[in-house]
Structure formats: structure tokens, C-alpha cells
Amino acid sequence: MTPDPADLLLFARIVEAGSFVRAAERSQLPTSTLSRRLSALEEQLGERLLLRTTRTLTLTDFGAAVLEHARQIEQETAAAQALAEHRQQAPSGTLRVSMPNDFAAHLLAPMLAEYGQRYPEVQVLLDLSPGRVDLIAEGYDLVIRMGALPDDASLVARRIWNYCPGLYAAPAYLAQAGIPAHPADLEHHRLLCLLARSGDPVSWELQFGEERYTPQVAARLAVNSPDMLLRLAEQGLGIVGCSPVFAASRLESGRLQPVLPGWRLPMVTGWAVYPGRRLLPLKTRAFLELLEAFLSFAR
Amino acid sequence: MTPDPADLLLFARIVEAGSFVRAAERSQLPTSTLSRRLSALEEQLGERLLLRTTRTLTLTDFGAAVLEHARQIEQETAAAQALAEHRQQAPSGTLRVSMPNDFAAHLLAPMLAEYGQRYPEVQVLLDLSPGRVDLIAEGYDLVIRMGALPDDASLVARRIWNYCPGLYAAPAYLAQAGIPAHPADLEHHRLLCLLARSGDPVSWELQFGEERYTPQVAARLAVNSPDMLLRLAEQGLGIVGCSPVFAASRLESGRLQPVLPGWRLPMVTGWAVYPGRRLLPLKTRAFLELLEAFLSFAR
DNA sequence: AATCATTATTCCACCAATGGGACAATTCCA
DNA sequence: TGGAATTGTCCCATTGGTGGAATAATGATT
Numbered sequence: 001m002t003p004d005p006a007d008l009l010l011f012a013r014i015v016e017a018g019s020f021v022r023a024a025e026r027s028q029l030p031t032s033t034l035s036r037r038l039s040a041l042e043e044q045l046g047e048r049l050l051l052r053t054t055r056t057l058t059l060t061d062f063g064a065a066v067l068e069h070a071r072q073i074e075q076e077t078a079a080a081q082a083l084a085e086h087r088q089q090a091p092s093g094t095l096r097v098s099m100p101n102d103f104a105a106h107l108l109a110p111m112l113a114e115y116g117q118r119y120p121e122v123q124v125l126l127d128l129s130p131g132r133v134d135l136i137a138e139g140y141d142l143v144i145r146m147g148a149l150p151d152d153a154s155l156v157a158r159r160i161w162n163y164c165p166g167l168y169a170a171p172a173y174l175a176q177a178g179i180p181a182h183p184a185d186l187e188h189h190r191l192l193c194l195l196a197r198s199g200d201p202v203s204w205e206l207q208f209g210e211e212r213y214t215p216q217v218a219a220r221l222a223v224n225s226p227d228m229l230l231r232l233a234e235q236g237l238g239i240v241g242c243s244p245v246f247a248a249s250r251l252e253s254g255r256l257q258p259v260l261p262g263w264r265l266p267m268v269t270g271w272a273v274y275p276g277r278r279l280l281p282l283k284t285r286a287f288l289e290l291l292e293a294f295l296s297f298a299r
Numbered sequence: 300m301t302p303d304p305a306d307l308l309l310f311a312r313i314v315e316a317g318s319f320v321r322a323a324e325r326s327q328l329p330t331s332t333l334s335r336r337l338s339a340l341e342e343q344l345g346e347r348l349l350l351r352t353t354r355t356l357t358l359t360d361f362g363a364a365v366l367e368h369a370r371q372i373e374q375e376t377a378a379a380q381a382l383a384e385h386r387q388q389a390p391s392g393t394l395r396v397s398m399p400n401d402f403a404a405h406l407l408a409p410m411l412a413e414y415g416q417r418y419p420e421v422q423v424l425l426d427l428s429p430g431r432v433d434l435i436a437e438g439y440d441l442v443i444r445m446g447a448l449p450d451d452a453s454l455v456a457r458r459i460w461n462y463c464p465g466l467y468a469a470p471a472y473l474a475q476a477g478i479p480a481h482p483a484d485l486e487h488h489r490l491l492c493l494l495a496r497s498g499d500p501v502s503w504e505l506q507f508g509e510e511r512y513t514p515q516v517a518a519r520l521a522v523n524s525p526d527m528l529l530r531l532a533e534q535g536l537g538i539v540g541c542s543p544v545f546a547a548s549r550l551e552s553g554r555l556q557p558v559l560p561g562w563r564l565p566m567v568t569g570w571a572v573y574p575g576r577r578l579l580p581l582k583t584r585a586f587l588e589l590l591e592a593f594l595s596f597a598r
Numbered sequence: 599a600a601t602c603a604t605t606a607t608t609c610c611a612c613c614a615a616t617g618g619g620a621c622a623a624t625t626c627c628a
Numbered sequence: 629t630g631g632a633a634t635t636g637t638c639c640c641a642t643t644g645g646t647g648g649a650a651t652a653a654t655g656a657t658t
Contacts, residue, residue: 002376003379003383004305004375005304005308006303006623008304008379019604020605020606021605021606030646030647030648031606031607031647032607032646032647032648033646033647036569036607036608037645038605038648045379045380046383046386046387046579047383047386047579053605053653053654053655054605054606054607054652054653054655055604055605055606055653055655056654058438060580062382062580065382069375069376069379070375070381073304073376074370075306076304076369077302077368079303079621080368080369081344081346083361083364083368084343084344084345084346084361084365086360087345087346087348088345094360098631110325118448135388139357153478160337170611191429196618203541221495265628275347279345281347281359284347316634318635319636319637320634328616328617329616329617329618330635330636330637331619331639332615332617333636334617334636334638335615335638335653336635338637341634343639351635351636352623352624353622353623353625353626353634353635354625370611
């Protein structure tokens with residue numbers, strides 16, 4: 001059996017302190033423990049390390065040889081602790097984040113800039129692939145996804161954002177197909193739908209305050225990229241349902257305009273998913289905090 | 300509080316094994332312990348080291364940083380153990396021995412040669428000062444002394460040799476002063492006495508089998524070196540009492556001859572004194588074994 | 599020389615860590 | 629698709645180690 005490195009560490013401390021009692025004071029341990037542990041270590045190694053008198057401790061030359069290794073152990077444990085403490089104060093390392101492309105482009109660009117400036121020691125690796133990634137297997141620290149969250153017990157999902165998509169279309173399209181006055185009118189329109197990952201069709205369950213209405217329509221086109229969806233709507237392909245935030249720039253420039261204002265699609269929730277509930281790396285915690293701060297503005 | 304190096308070592312083992320179960324098998328520990336200890340370590344360091352799924356373990360980049368130090372600790376403990384095991388097989392280091400000059404010259408020269416040849420890794424430091432040395436304070440591994448042994452509880456004395464001094468004188472001296480036929484005759488002779496360390500006079504309590512006789516004489520000369528004593532006797536200064544072994548060479552060459560053959564002085568015991576009762580360094584144990592082997596020949 | 603202060607060791611009641619088992623979850627295999 | 633095997637975590641009775649106090653012993657001091 002290999003010796004307990006903790007005992008070797010204690011041995012180093014005893015030698016440094018020069019006596020059992022001083023080592024006990026520094027280590028916050030009773031002298032009895034030190035005495036017992038050292039004896040056990042000697043027993044295990046099969047040779048004495050220290051010759052002890054009540055007044056003096058002298059190293060065996062075997063003890064001197066072992067002491068070198070014991071000091072190394074002491075130094076390495078201290079290094080490990082220092083590493084941890086440094087982490088506690090300044091986030092560092094590599095942060096691997098995966099999030100939808102549009103989410104990053106429309107909402108997170110300034111936030112990412114701020115994060116990079118505030119924590120220069122963290123290297124951010126941003127993945128914008130739309131598909132879900134295996135958080136742990138692929139080594140991601142954080143994954144942001146819209147809609148359905150993965151029910152993985154080892155993962156923790158945190159609600160970071162939500163929105164109720166509104167309906168938007170290009171003025172040219174509305175001039176040609178007419179402006180709907182009620183959800184029921186949508187049955188005669190071309191609807192552009194965001195393709196859910198699960199592949200099942202999205203129901204257009206519209207609501208306006210307490211009032212609800214679900215037109216019996218099928219989407220004419222489904223894409224898995226909100227940005228592409230908006231671009232298609234801009235080209236006059238139909239009516240799109242998406243977040244007001246995403247549509248904002250096109251609304252301002254007049255390339256899109258609201259349809260059935262006040263009516264909203266069901267709430268979509270954005271989740272931040274990360275492994276484990278506690279002991280989150282500081283870099284991740286910092287990212288989440290900054291994320292929430294920015295999203296509370298964008299709400 | 301600094302982390303427990305034993306936990307860091309376990310962490311390294313888990314990473315090497317690739318799973319908790321395999322690490323448990325190798326370490327002869329239950330998986331529950333490994334799981335708990337690793338969690339405790341993470342708790343203490345404040346950040347996760349391993350992301351665990353039932354099927355895969357992946358290192359955090361913090362974990363990767365800590366792992367380096369953990370591996371060092373593993374290596375150092377192994378080195379310490381190897382050191383001990385190597386000691387078990389091949390004595391090494393420095394052996395500090397103190398013994399009387401004459402004891403070394405007449406009895407131990409071949410034994411020391413044999414020891415040096417058999418254990419080349421041991422550097423022997425031989426002290427031939429006649430006075431008693433403080434075993435522990437001066438760092439001696441072994442002290443050989445003739446006569447009274449120190450009653451020190453922390454020291455262990457082992458009887459290694461004993462002899463009954465005989466009487467010897469130079470032929471020239473005997474021709475001049477006459478050959479004693481009975482111990483009582485010694486009262487008219489010059490007696491050369493070995494100076495005891497305590498300084499008190501040595502009584503010439505002669506015995507021959509069961510017969511005892513103590514001539515009322517005082518030594519004319521006292522020296523604390525048996526060899527010098529013999530040399531003085533050789534010069535015809537008087538009758539000396541010393542070990543037959545010490546006198547052997549001079550008896551063979553005829554420079555000395557026995558006086559009152561059969562009569563002997565009281566037994567003198569030689570002691571080997573060393574610190575502690577068990578866990579004797581192998582170099583010391585080897586020395587003692589060889590010592591006893593040689594002295595059993597010289598008896 | 600004798601006493602005192604200091605130090606390492608020993609003893610024993612007690613507590614915390616252990617480890618065997620059950621459990622939940624996941625991946626592999628048919 | 630469904631079981632089977634494997635894996636990490638949790639639970640709780642049990643044990644080994646802990647730590648406070650007494651003991652033995654040593655070196656300095658008066």
C-alpha cells in the first residue's frame with residue numbers, strides 16, 4: 001500500500017516547525033494526532049524518519065531523503081489550492097458556449113463584447129450550430145436553447161428569457177394579399193413557420209389578452225432559422241411569427257410591418273443549460289450574470 | 300484550509316482509471332468513498348473537476364490544471380515509497396558509528412572492510428574518540444562501548460561481546476622483576492591499568508575458575524587506551540591486563556608473554572547502543588548482524 | 599543537585615468517515 | 629423497442645481515527 005500523502009505532508013510540517021507542538025499549532029491539530037500519524041507513517045515505510053527526544057528532533061538521513069518528496073507534496077497541494085483561489089477571484093480558462101445564431105446576433109453581440117472586455121483571461125468559444133449539442137460529451141460549459149428544454153437530470157436549465165412572437169409581413173405582401181383583421185383571416189394567408197427541432201408542426205394558437213383563437217392553418221414554409229424566416233417575409237413570401245426583438249430593425253426601416261397587432265403566439269422560453277447545479281465555474285457564473293443583466297434590458 | 304493531498308491523489312487515480320469503479324478496484328476502495336471524497340474536494344476547491352455521466356467522465360479545464368499537481372503528488376508519494384522499499388533491499392545513506400579505537404583496530408578492521416564491500420551505498424563515518432558521545436544529539440546511528448552501559452531509556456543496548464582480560468608483560472620486564480607465581484606476588488609489581496571513564500580506580504579482582512584473589516595494589520600507570528597500554532607493556536613498563544585478542548599479535552611475535560596464565564580479570568562486556576527499539580534503519584541492522592557474525596568468530 | 603517548565607507519547611470516550619447495499623439513470627445489445 | 633448491464637450517488641449502521649487530558653521524560657534554571 002502506498003503511504004498516505006497527507007502523512008508525508010504532516011511530516012514536512014513537523015520538520016519545518018521543528019517540534020510537534022508548533023506544528024500542531026500551525027496545522028490546527030492536536031499533538032497526539034501528529035505523533036500517531038508520524039508513527040504510523042514510519043511503521044508503513046519501515047524505518048524511522050525522526051529521532052525524537054522531548055527537547056530535540058533530529059532527522060534520520062532516510063528522513064532527509066523522504067523530506068524532499070514530502071516538501072514537493074506540500075508545494076503541490078499549495079499550488080492546487082492557489083489555482084482554485086485564483087479561479088475564485090478572476091475567471092479564466094476557456095468558456096465553450098453554444099447558442100442559436102440569431103440569438104447571438106440580435107441580442108448578445110454587445111454582451112459578448114462586454115464579457116470579453118471584463119474577463120480578458122477567458123477565451124470564449126462560441127458555437128452557433130442550430131442543432132442541440134451534447135453538453136457534457138462535447139465539453140460545453142453553457143448551452144442556450146429556445147423552446148423545449150432537454151429534461152436531463154444531470155443538467156440544470158435556467159429560464160433566461162421569454163417572448164411572445166408577434167406576426168409580421170412585408171408591406172408589399174399585405175398590399176397584395178390584404179391585411180387580416182382577425183386571426184380567422186389567416187386561413188387565407190401564407191404562413192411562414194419556424195421549424196421546431198422535434199419536427200412536429202407548430203400550432204398557431206394566437207392570443208390577445210384573455211382572448212384566444214387558433215386558426216386551422218398549416219405553415220406554407222418552415223425553416224429552422226429565424227433570421228432566414230424574416231428575410232423570406234421581407235421578400236413578401238408571407239406572414240411570419242417571431243420575436244419583436246428580432247423583427248425590430250426591419251420594422252423601423254419599414255421593410256416589415258406588424259400584422260394583427262396585439263395578437264401574440266404562445267410564449268417561447270429561452271433556457272440556459274449547464275451541467276451540475278452548484279460549483280459552477282466562475283467564468284460560467286459571470287457569463288450567466290452578464291447574460292441576465294443584458295436580457296433584462298432587452299425585455 | 301489546504302486541500303487533502305490524499306484526495307488529490309484519488310482524483311488523479313480516477314482520471315487515470317477513466318471511471319470510478321475501475322479506480323475503486325485499483326485502489327481497493329468502495330466507489331462510494333471515491334465519489335464522496337471527490338465531491339468534497341470539489342467543494343473545497345470551489346469548482347468542479349470532473350463532469351460525470353454514468354458512462355463518461357470528462358475533465359473540466361480547471362480539472363486539467365489541478366490534475367497536473369495531482370499527478371505530481373502521486374509521483375512523489377510513489378517516490379517516497381520506492382525510497383523505503385529500496386532501503387529495505389539495499390542499505391544506503393550514511394552510517395555514523397562510534398567505537399573505541401582499539402576495538403576497531405583489532406577486531407573490526409576486516410568486518411568494516413566486509414561491510415563496505417557488501418553495502419557500497421553506505422558511507423561509514425567512524426568515530427574513534429574514547430569518550431562517550433551523545434547518541435541522538437550528535438546523530439550517531441550506533442555506538443559501541445566497553446564496560447558500563449548508559450542507562451538511557453530511549454536507547455537500546457545490545458550485548459555484543461565480552462571477554463575476561465588476561466595479564467601480560469614483556470619478557471625483558473619479567474626477567475628483571477621476576478615471574479609472579481600467585482596473584483599475591485603482584486603487590487611487588489608495576490601494574491598498568493586501563494583508565495575507566497568514571498575515573499575511579501579499577502580493582503584487580505583476579506579469578507581462576509572458582510578461585511578468587513584481589514591483591515592490594517594500586518596501578519602505577521593508567522591510560523585510557525588499551526593499545527597504548529600494550530605498547531607501554533611492550534617497552535617493559537609493567538604488567539598489563541587486557542583482552543587476549545588485543546594482545547594476540549604481540550604474544551605471537553614474543554614481544555609479550557602471559558603472566559599468571561589461567562588467572563583472569565572480571566568480565567568486561569561490550570555493548571552496542573542505538574536509539575529506539577524497533578524500526579532500526581537497515582544499514583544499522585546490517586552492521587549489527589555483521590558485527591555479531593565477526594565477533595562470534597573472535598570469541 | 600534539585601526543581602520546574604516544556605515536550606512527545608499514551609490512553610480512552612466519542613465522533614465522523616467508511617463501505618456495503620439500494621437506487622436512479624444511462625448506454626449497450628438483442 | 630425493451631431489457632440488461634454498468635455506473636455514480638445516496639443512505640445508514642459500524643468502525644477506525646480523532647482529540648483532550650494524563651503520563652513520562654528531558655533539558656534548563658535556580
